[in-house]
Amino acid sequence: MDTTMHSETTGPVRKRWYRQLYFWVLIAIVAGVIVGWLAPSTGEAMQPIGTTFVEAMRMLIGPIVFLTIVGGIASVADLKKVGATGLKALGYFQIGTICAMLLGLVAINIFRLGDGVNADASQIETTGKAAELIEKGENQQWWEFLTHIIPGSMAAPFVEGDILQIIFMAVIFGIALNAVGKIGAPVLDMVQRLTAIVFKVLNFIMKAAPLGAFGAMAFAVGKYGVETLSSLGWLILLFYGTSIIFVIVFLGGIMAFLGLNIFKMFKHFKEELLLILGTSTAEPALPGLMRKLEHAGVKKETVGLVVPTGYSFNLDGAAIYLSLAAVYIAQATNTELTVGQQLGMLAVMLLTSKGAAGVAGGGFIALTATLSTLGTIPAAGIMLIFGIDKFMSECRALVNFCGNAVATLFIAWWDKSLDIDRVRRVFNGEDVPPLESGDADTGGPEASDATEPPSVNGPATTNETLVGAAAR
DSSP states (O other): OOHHHHHHHTOOOOOOGGGSHHHHHHHHHHHHHHHHHHOHHHHHHTHHHHHHHHHHHHHHHHHHHHHHHHHHHHHOSOHHHHHHHHHHHHHHHHHHHHHHHHHHHHHHHHHOTTTTOOOOGGGOOOOHHHHHHHHHHHTOOTTHHHHHTSOSSSSHHHHHTOHHHHHHHHHHHHHHHHHTGGGGHHHHHHHHHHHHHHHHHHHHHHTTHHHHHHHHHHHHHHHHHHHHHHHTHHHHHHHHHHHHHIIIIIIHHHHHHTTOOHHHHHHHTHHHHHHHHHHSOSGGGHHHHHHHHHHHTOOHHHHHHHHHHHHHHOOHHHHHHHHHHHHHHHHHTTOOOOHHHHHHHHHHHHHHHHHTTTSTTHHHHHHHHHHHHHOSSOGGGGGGTGGGHHHHHHHHHHHHHHHHHHHHHHHHHHTTOOOHHHHHHHHTTOOOOOOOTTOOOOSSTTOTTOSOOSSOSSSOOSHHHHHOGGGO
């Protein structure tokens, strides 16, 4: 029987729980923790498994971002809507980042975990990778993220995996493809077909997700051990607690405003959240997020523009970490900061955090760049928290992911192109049929099919592809 016909009559066939990807990723995470804890040397030896999987995923992130943005922009009838959506997204990102930083600032000022450490900044030695990150951060200028957006060549962004530069190229290419009209139709068709192929490759790689999660978690626990976790456990707990409050109160409040339940959103994205927990990075979950949001009813061009841009500009988890960590270092080194100085520090962070977007060790680079720019808090103080950074990275990535999911839904609602009823039904786990190609946007949030189809025009039209095989 035809797959599409089957989905229309009886609904898509659901896999049993023990055949779901998220189940095996969860098992792999638990196994990785046990191996790293009981056999640290064996756990450390598992590093290649985790890094290989993450690198395989990153290999496809650039093409996926480029093709999705180009296809989305080239397909719209009115380019002004694309520009308006981009401006709305950037404005939302800044507000969300400021709220996250303020929450981190309030938390560390209330609990003041750095008091009593009495670290002498002049006696702190910076060695190894931390020294490299500090040096890079000290040489980081606040304006570099603006000039860095423009690549040196067409191929460089894809070779280096620079998402900001890929977004810039994709937007320019998409606008040009849209502007040439019918002459660009064959190119647009090729872009759509390539998108289907790249997502199919991604589907193959995602089958190795449990192995990647196991290797990454076993290495983290084996390398850093529970001793490191316990030495600054209160700081880790404060960061996690502050992040949870931000997600539940701030992001949950936005979801409630939209008439949606954030906990049901968590359940809908459980595969992606567990993948992030296992690999400590949100990048492998980007394709699944985009596919599931499209299936939920967000227009393809909105998803293609907001989600990749958010991965560089909407880093709520990193924002909480930066403000909390900077003030902790000031407290630990007995550096007094006035309220005005702390607010000024946040203003600097809004710029320096963008300068290290998508760069390995970006959190530390942004933190060092901020401290170096201010000149009041010793940059060497980041050595005090370097050992526990790995245990904070999972939380940062999880919060970043949730923030981008909520941001995309909100921007789609703001554009009056979000079908709230469809999103609610998808989040409830109902068998919602894929959107058909050619469904028109009625221009209001109550429209039943106010979105582009979640799949590209091409041979891949099965239910598995439409819902997003990469997300399973």
